[in-house]
Amino acid sequence: MAKHIVTTDDDPAIRKILQILLKKEGYQVTLCTNGNELLDLLKTESESIDLILLDIKMPGPSGFEVLESIRHRYPSIPVVMLTAFSDLDTGMKAMRLGASDYLAKPVLREALISCVERVIDKSTVQKLEFDQKNNSLANQRDLQEQLRSALLTLKNTTLATLEAFSETIEQKDAYTKGHCNRVRNISVAMGKALNFSHENILTLEGGSLLHDIGKIGISEEILNKTTSLTKEEYEIIKMHPVFGDRIINHIELFQPYRPIIRSHHERIDGKGYPDGLKGDQIPLEVRIVTLADAYDAMTSSRAYRSALPTEIALEELKLCSGSQFDPDLVNLFIDKEIFLL
Helix, strand or coil, X not given: CCCEEEEECCCHHHHHXXXXXXXXXXXXXXXXXXXXHHHXXXXXXXXXXXXXXXXXXXXXXXXXXXXXXXXXXXXXXXXEEEEECCCXXXXXXXXXXXXXEEXXXXXXHHHHHHHHHHHHHHHHHHHHHHHHHHHHHHHHHHHHHHHHHHHHHHHHHHHHHHXXXXXXXXXXXXXXXXXXXXXXXXXXXXXXXXXXXXXXXXXXXXXXXXXXXXXXXXXXXXXXXCCCCCHHHHHHHCCHHXXXXXXXXXXXXXXXXXXXXXXXXXXXXXXXXXXXXXXXXXXXXXXXXXXXXXXXXXXXXXXXXXXXXXXXXXXHHHHCECCCECHHHHHHHHHCCHHHC
């Protein structure tokens, strides 16, 4: 398709000459007699115009005024200014104001065609680059949206998987129904009170739901026994953190939860199991789940005892603060009344 050029000049002779020269080179040419006529044309034809030849000195709005309007409203259309041969400084001024080039009148054929080809070629390249950039940005936005959607799906899938594992654990022990979910709620509340990052909150949530997954490897007879455990049975129970660690060892998605699963029965004084960790050797997330796990265990009915009243459970936390539990976390749990969840 022929490139469309609009020439605007109040001199009919110059308009005619430009039309003849440009049409001979295969261009589509539209003639305008003044700036207002050009601006009216642009309102309906701007998408089809590839170049504007614009005289600087015209009746009505000057070429500079029209140039300013074009640059503001139609910045992608290149403009070549026409100026008198003795007024080249004015042409340079037009360039500074946003014109792509200028031609001195009377316009010679070779100069005209060379200038028009050069400006249109440059404009075409710029438009292609602009389109490519826009397409790239659009593709980037699409990819970001797809990534957000995928992450949301993954998050929902992960949470559903964690809750399914949690349900599997509790199916083996009828007396701990809802335990993992309650531990999750307490742990997340404490994490938020400590201004944990979103990532650490997710670790708390997943680790809480899976902290007892190792009980899958322990017989129901032992888990649901209504009388006191023998020493041998208790030693088997104490292995559930190790069993849990082994179960998720090869599940890449669950690796952030391993410290909670393995160490939620460790104690501040080092008398816990399975590794005898003490103090700061126990990660903060683990210490949070340890407290939440113990509190919910005390306030829930078990096969071998009834639930303790909240007041008694809180006193037990205070009594074991600094030995079994992190004292700062005990204070936080009580001061923020997280036990009311």
